[in-house]
Amino acid sequence: xxxxxxxxxxxxxxxxxxxxxxxxxxxxxxxxxxxxxxxxxxxxxxxxxxxxxxxxxxxxxxxxxxxxxxxxxxxxxxxxxxxxxxxxxxxxxxxxxxxxxxxxxxxxxxxxxxxxxxxxxxxxxxxxxxxxxxxxxxxxxxxxxxxxxxxxxxxxxxxxxxxxxxxxxxxxxxxxxxxxxxxxxxxxxxxxxxxxxxxxxxxxxxxxxxxxxxxxxxxxxxxxxxxxxxxxxxxxxxxxxxxxxxxxxxxxxxxxxxxxxxxxxxxxxxxxxxxxxxxxxxxxxxxxxxxx
Amino acid sequence: xxxxxxxxxxxxxxxxxxxxxxxxxxxxxxxxxxxxxxxxxxxxxxxxxxxxxxxxxxxxxxxxxxxxxxxxxxxxxxxxxxxxxxxxxxxxxxxxxxxxxxxxxxxxxxxxxxxxxxxxxxxxxxxxxxxxxxxxxxxxxxxxxxxxxxxxxxxxxxxxxxxxxxxxxxxxxxxxxxxxxxxxxxxxxxxxxxxxxxxxxxxxxxxxxxxxxxxxxxxxxxxxxxxxxxxx
Numbered sequence: 001x002x003x004x005x006x007x008x009x010x011x012x013x014x015x016x017x018x019x020x021x022x023x024x025x026x027x028x029x030x031x032x033x034x035x036x037x038x039x040x041x042x043x044x045x046x047x048x049x050x051x052x053x054x055x056x057x058x059x060x061x062x063x064x065x066x067x068x069x070x071x072x073x074x075x076x077x078x079x080x081x082x083x084x085x086x087x088x089x090x091x092x093x094x095x096x097x098x099x100x101x102x103x104x105x106x107x108x109x110x111x112x113x114x115x116x117x118x119x120x121x122x123x124x125x126x127x128x129x130x131x132x133x134x135x136x137x138x139x140x141x142x143x144x145x146x147x148x149x150x151x152x153x154x155x156x157x158x159x160x161x162x163x164x165x166x167x168x169x170x171x172x173x174x175x176x177x178x179x180x181x182x183x184x185x186x187x188x189x190x191x192x193x194x195x196x197x198x199x200x201x202x203x204x205x206x207x208x209x210x211x212x213x214x215x216x217x218x219x220x221x222x223x224x225x226x227x228x229x230x231x232x233x234x235x236x237x238x239x240x241x242x243x244x245x246x247x248x249x250x251x252x253x254x255x256x257x258x259x260x261x262x263x264x265x266x267x268x269x270x271x272x273x274x275x276x277x278x279x280x281x282x283x284x285x286x287x288x289x290x291x292x
Numbered sequence: 293x294x295x296x297x298x299x300x301x302x303x304x305x306x307x308x309x310x311x312x313x314x315x316x317x318x319x320x321x322x323x324x325x326x327x328x329x330x331x332x333x334x335x336x337x338x339x340x341x342x343x344x345x346x347x348x349x350x351x352x353x354x355x356x357x358x359x360x361x362x363x364x365x366x367x368x369x370x371x372x373x374x375x376x377x378x379x380x381x382x383x384x385x386x387x388x389x390x391x392x393x394x395x396x397x398x399x400x401x402x403x404x405x406x407x408x409x410x411x412x413x414x415x416x417x418x419x420x421x422x423x424x425x426x427x428x429x430x431x432x433x434x435x436x437x438x439x440x441x442x443x444x445x446x447x448x449x450x451x452x453x454x455x456x457x458x459x460x461x462x463x464x465x466x467x468x469x470x471x472x473x474x475x476x477x478x479x480x481x482x483x484x485x486x487x488x489x490x491x492x493x494x495x496x497x498x499x500x501x502x503x504x505x506x507x508x509x510x511x512x513x514x515x516x517x518x519x520x521x522x523x524x
Contacts, residue, residue: 002399002402002405005399016387197387199383199386200385200386200387202383203383203384203385204385204396204400205369205372206343206372206377206383207372207373207377207396207397207400207444207445207447207448208369208370208371208372208373208397208400208401208448209369209396209400210366210369210400211366213400
């Protein structure tokens with residue numbers, strides 16, 4: 001059985017049932033566009049939330065101890081699995097910052113000279129570490145004699161982390177609903193196309209065509225609808241974020257592409273459109289050509 | 293001589309309603325047989341048994357001596373490729389032209405394109421429609437559409453042709469053309485033909501073997517009731 005023939009028939013089928021094909025392509029276009037919009041918008045919001053979470057750091061202030069001991073302690077902290085990075089601030093640097101922040105007024109220079117600002121480590125935690133574990137680590141570190149104090153806003157950190165988690169779940173749920181709905185739409189459109197062509201399918205079966213032979217052009221038609229729908233969706237999405245969103249909400253500016261480049265999202269949308277078209281048409285043709 | 297088409301004590305019911313009862317028949321290679329009977333007597337059902345559109349409730353349906361009633365569904369297309377089937381309503385593919393309608397029957401068997409071109413040309417010449425290769429089938433007359441259906445039925449060079457009232461929708465002139473074509477195919481290509489009809493005038497003009505179906509029972513009208521009883 002010629003694959004070339006099936007491809008040719010798949011393309012021809014697109015023209016033969018224009019209304020059904022256009023309906024299916026449109027539903028696919030909407031699904032992929034929504035998925036793309038959610039991905040781009042959601043990714044921007046997610047990045048913002050992660051950046052904010054990263055800004056919630058832990059500061060470990062040291063009692064007056066030697067530089068070598070502080071260095072040893074820093075090495076120890078850096079080895080911990082819940083630590084992503086650490087940054088050292090010496091007493092001198094802390095004093096300079098104090099001066100820079102408060103200027104010379106109110107005797108701040110004199111206060112800085114008193115040498116009361118301690119050396120510290122600013123610790124960034126790995127995002128996957130649970131808040132409960134971070135709190136346990138804080139309590140454990142506070143027990144070291146070398147440690148004078150630890151500043152960590154657990155409540156803010158917890159709130160940000162739970163918002164990020166919630167937004168991920170909401171995104172996955174919405175995307176799943178869109179995906180299932182679009183597969184269902186393509187499935188039903190192909191089913192209607194098969195119903196409209198039942199006499200033709202019956203005639204095909206009478207001359208000895210196997211179900212697989214009849215099915216293949218329908219599947220190719222579904223994939224073709226996926227390609228067209230996803231390419232259109234990407235074009236509209238690009239136009240939306242390039243012109244419409246900055247025009248409507250100027251303070252947003254140009255929303256960045258996920259992972260920093262347009263082609264990741266373009267490819268994902270193309271693959272998604274192809275998969276929806278492929279799945280919808282395969283399921284429908286498997287179920288209904290047998291019965292036609 | 294081996295039977296090409298055979299029913300062996302076949303009974304058939306649709307939703308509990310009996311259609312055929314203990315029917316037996318046997319056609320040899322090169323036979324031209326009419327299957328006669330009133331509307332609704334079950335003539336088309338007998339053809340459906342042979343192209344495995346339906347299965348008997350009892351008995352054996354044989355094609356080339358092989359039982360086909362218990363064949364797996366996936367094997368049915370391969371059985372149909374050994375048969376040609378034509379219908380009263382032609383059952384052409386309306387979204388394709390004349391050439392593609394005939395070529396389709398060859399494509400399903402994986403025939404190469406170059407062979408398809410030659411074979412379709414030959415078949416169109418056989419049915420006298422070589423000049424209508426690119427026409428839309430919907431613009432053809434009924435007689436022409438039936439000739440295309442016959443050409444399609446012959447595409448895979450079958451040795452059996454099942455014709456379900458092939459002249460039922462045609463005027464007398466077109467019916468004559470179709471009957472002459474069927475007889476030509478029967479004689480020249482030795483194709484066994486089983487033709488369902490209720491037009492007795494056609495049977496008189498184009499003689500052939502006859503089987504009649506009445507009250508679900510199949511019998512040969514050329515055999516007298518006494519002969520029939522003595523053969524039991």
